[in-house]
Structure formats: C-alpha cells, structure tokens
Amino acid sequence: MPLVAHTALPTFQRLREEGEEILSPDRASHQSIRELHIGLLNIMPDAALEATERQFFRLVGACNQIAQFHVHPFTIEGLERSPEAWAHIHQYYESFEQIKQDGLDALIISGANVTHDHLQEEDFWKPLTEVFEWATQNVTSVLCSCLATHAFIQHCYGVERTRLPAKRWGVFSHKVVDRQHPLVAEINTRFDVPHSRFNEVFQRDMEKHGLKVLVASEIAGVHLAVSPDGFRIVFFQGHPEYDDISLLKEYKREVLRFYHGERDDYPPYPEHYFDSEVQRLLSDYAVHVKAAKHGARPLKAMPETQIIEHLDITWRDSAKAVFNNWLGKVYQITNEDRRLPFMDGIDPNNPLDL
Ligand SMILES: CC(C)(COP(=O)(O)OP(=O)(O)OC[C@H]1O[C@@H](n2cnc3c(N)ncnc32)[C@H](O)[C@@H]1OP(=O)(O)O)[C@@H](O)C(=O)NCCC(=O)NCCSC(=O)CCC(=O)O
Numbered sequence: 001m002p003l004v005a006h007t008a009l010p011t012f013q014r015l016r017e018e019g020e021e022i023l024s025p026d027r028a029s030h031q032s033i034r035e036l037h038i039g040l041l042n043i044m045p046d047a048a049l050e051a052t053e054r055q056f057f058r059l060v061g062a063c064n065q066i067a068q069f070h071v072h073p074f075t076i077e078g079l080e081r082s083p084e085a086w087a088h089i090h091q092y093y094e095s096f097e098q099i100k101q102d103g104l105d106a107l108i109i110s111g112a113n114v115t116h117d118h119l120q121e122e123d124f125w126k127p128l129t130e131v132f133e134w135a136t137q138n139v140t141s142v143l144c145s146c147l148a149t150h151a152f153i154q155h156c157y158g159v160e161r162t163r164l165p166a167k168r169w170g171v172f173s174h175k176v177v178d179r180q181h182p183l184v185a186e187i188n189t190r191f192d193v194p195h196s197r198f199n200e201v202f203q204r205d206m207e208k209h210g211l212k213v214l215v216a217s218e219i220a221g222v223h224l225a226v227s228p229d230g231f232r233i234v235f236f237q238g239h240p241e242y243d244d245i246s247l248l249k250e251y252k253r254e255v256l257r258f259y260h261g262e263r264d265d266y267p268p269y270p271e272h273y274f275d276s277e278v279q280r281l282l283s284d285y286a287v288h289v290k291a292a293k294h295g296a297r298p299l300k301a302m303p304e305t306q307i308i309e310h311l312d313i314t315w316r317d318s319a320k321a322v323f324n325n326w327l328g329k330v331y332q333i334t335n336e337d338r339r340l341p342f343m344d345g346i347d348p349n350n351p352l353d354l
C-alpha cells in the first residue's frame with residue numbers, strides 16, 4: 001500500500017522521482033477504499049488444477065497483507081477433464097457469464113498443456129480468445145502465464161510461438177532489464193524463475209510489436225513483458241507461481257512416461273534444480289527404473305520425501321514483489337465500479353502515465 005506524503009519531508013519527493021508510489025494527502029483522503037476482485041482463469045490439466053489454484057491464490061494473498069482480495073476462479077470449455085474435475089469446477093468455480101456480469105479489477109490466466117502444433121487448433125482456442133476480447137475491454141490489467149502469453153500474443157499481434165529444439169525446463173537466473181518500470185520497481189535486479197515449456201516467443205518478436213520487455217534470462221529468454229500501453233497485459237513466460245515440488249512432479253511424470261513406453265529417452269533433469277545429493281539419488285533410481293522396465297523387478301516409487309528435503313525455492317520473494325507492484329498499480333487506477341476498468345482521468349493507452 002502506498003505512502004502518503006503527510007508532511008513536506010523532502011524524502012517523499014526524492015522517492016517519487018525514483019518511482020515509488022506516493023499519494024498526496026488530498027488524493028489519499030478521496031481514495032475509494034474497497035476490496036479488489038481478481039479472476040483466475042484456470043486452464044491447467046486436472047492433476048495440477050488445485051495446485052494451480054493454491055499457487056496463484058497464495059501469490060495474491062501473500063504479496064500484500066493489508067489489502068483485501070476476492071479471487072474468482074473460472075474455466076472454459078475445450079479442455080479434457082475428468083468427471084471429478086468437472087464436479088470440483090461446478091461446485092466451486094464461477095461461470096464466465098457471472099464474471100462478466102460482476103466485473104473484475106484484474107485477471108490471471110494460467111498456463112495449459114500443449115497438445116497441438118498450432119494454438120488455434122486447440123479446442124479451447126475460441127473460448128480463450130473470447131475471454132481475451134472481453135478482458136481487454138473491461139479489466140484493468142490481465143496477467144498471462146506461459147501458454148496464455150503465447151496465445152494472447154498470437155491473437156493480438158499475429159506472432160506464433162516457436163517450437164524449441166528441447167524443452168526449456170528448470171530454474172534460471174533473470175535480470176531486470178527496465179528498472180524504471182513500476183512493475184519491477186524496488187525489487188531485486190536479479191532473481192530466479194522456473195520455466196517449463198516447449199515453445200517460446202522471442203524478445204525480438206515482442207519488441208517488433210511494441211511490447212516492453214522487463215525481465216529476461218540470458219539462457220531462458222524473456223520472463224516478463226508488458227503490452228505497448230505499459231500495463232494492460234502482463235506477459236509471463238516463466239512460472240514464478242510454481243511450488244518447490246512442481247518441477248519434481250513434472251520430472252516424475254516424465255520418468256513414468258519413459259517406464260510406460262510413452263517416451264523413448266530417459267528424461268533429463270530440469271536445469272539448476274536438483275543438487276548433487278538429489279542427482280545421486282535420481283541416478284540410482286534411473287538404474288532401477290530401466291531394470292524394472294525390462295521386467296527385472298517391480299517398479300519402486302521415486303524417493304520423493306528424501307528429495308523434497310533438498311529442494312530450495314529461490315523465486316517466491318521476487319514473485320510476490322512483482323504481484324504486489326502489479327496489484328498495487330491496479331488498485332490506483334481501477335474504477336470504484338469494478339465493471340469499469342479505469343477511474344476518470346486515466347488514459348487507457350498509457351494507464352500508468354509512463
Ligand atoms: C506433473 C503432474 C501430472 C503431477 O501430478 P500428480 O497428480 O501425478 O502428482 P502426485 O505425485 O500424484 O502428487 C499429488 C499431490 O501433489 C500435488 N501436486 C500435483 N501437481 C503439483 C504441482 N505441479 N505443484 C505442486 N503440487 C502439485 C497435488 O495437489 C497432490 O497434493 P495433495 O495430495 O496434497 O492433494 C501435474 O503437476 C501436472 O499435470 N503438471 C503439469 C502442468 C502443466 O501441464 N504445465 C504446463 C504449463 S506450462 C505451459 O503453459 C506450456 C506451454 C508450452 O509448452 O509452450
């Protein structure tokens with residue numbers, strides 16, 4: 001929550017010049033204080049559905065302990081779901097119709113599993129673009145994760161993601177490339193983010209279309225960029241919401257796919273994620289899996305409990321800091337009526353007055 005310049009202390013002006021949000025006493029006394037309403041469009045596969053809820057709810061809730069947040073989960077048609085997942089959705093999620101009727105201040109769109117070569121071939125493509133269309137008109141800011149980023153960029157700018165020669169998978173170091181932008185103001189200038197994707201939209205393609213790149217990795221490419229207006233669409237290619245165990249769960253899935261003959265090669269480790277002790281445990285386990293696959297003995301479970309003790313989470317503080325900046329800015333410009341994106345006087349083409 002922002003500072004109020006309730007005295008003439010020069011520090012307020014200095015901090016304002018450095019990009020800190022500082023409210024004048026007049027603005028502060030006229031601010032309409034209310035809760036924020038944030039949508040979560042969850043399009044992750046069933047096994048990760050509730051973990052994804054926890055991950056984004058946690059980032060929203062943990063990033064700021066003072067403001068009040070209502071998070072509204074919803075989903076779309078066109079995703080393969082079990083009856084159990086649909087039962088969960090019907091019991092606890094809102095419909096997109098309801099969301100549209102009530103309005104949102106901010107919207108998060110999760111990643112998803114890729115099943116086709118081109119995104120427009122996915123059954124969920126049309127429903128997803130309908131959410132994009134509505135959100136760009138009615139929501140103050142939309143934050144897209146991974147596949148949602150690729151889909152939004154394709155839909156709005158006509159740039160198709162590129163299939164990578166190998167899956168980008170692991171925890172990578174990133175640098176803030178635009179330190180002035182309010183989304184990354186006052187945060188660490190270098191931090192980790194996990195990535196898990198087969199595809200990428202490259203920095204040069206983003207910049208060609210006026211997107212502003214804010215955080216990138218020398219190895220893993222762009223993590224964070226914003227739409228040309230500076231704020232209305234926030235693009236994540238990485239997964240700062242991931243838990244410490246998320247990449248381990250994905251690695252275990254790949255090992256099981258190898259065991260069941262669904263992939264030919266034994267999966268590589270996610271990069272910069274397993275320490276040497278875990279690598280030792282997993283290389284012993286690989287010997288066991290290969291022998292079990294050839295019928296020598298029954299498959300034992302991966303020693304997850306032992307592994308988890310060694311896993312560090314090195315990305316969450318920065319993830320919370322970016323979420324705090326994002327939601328703080330949304331709060332400053334959103335309309336008191338949550339169905340409207342901006343307060344009077346906010347320029348939709350440059351909402352942060354950058
Ligand atoms: C890997 C799996 C299949 C693992 O799920 P499983 O059910 O097999 O796990 P399990 O070992 O049986 O353990 C179940 C317990 O772990 C929890 N759990 C499951 N997945 C988790 C995750 N990712 N992070 C944290 N916790 C997780 C469950 O809630 C449950 O907890 P409790 O027992 O406590 O309830 C899943 O996480 C998953 O589908 N992840 C993939 C996500 C994905 O597709 N990402 C792509 C997005 S990235 C993207 O957009 C791609 C774009 C591109 O490639 O270009």
Ligand SMILES: N[C@@H](CCO)C(=O)O
Nearest residue numbers: 031032331332334336
């Ligand atoms: N943007 C509003 C807060 C939400 O009602 C204000 O600053 O007054």
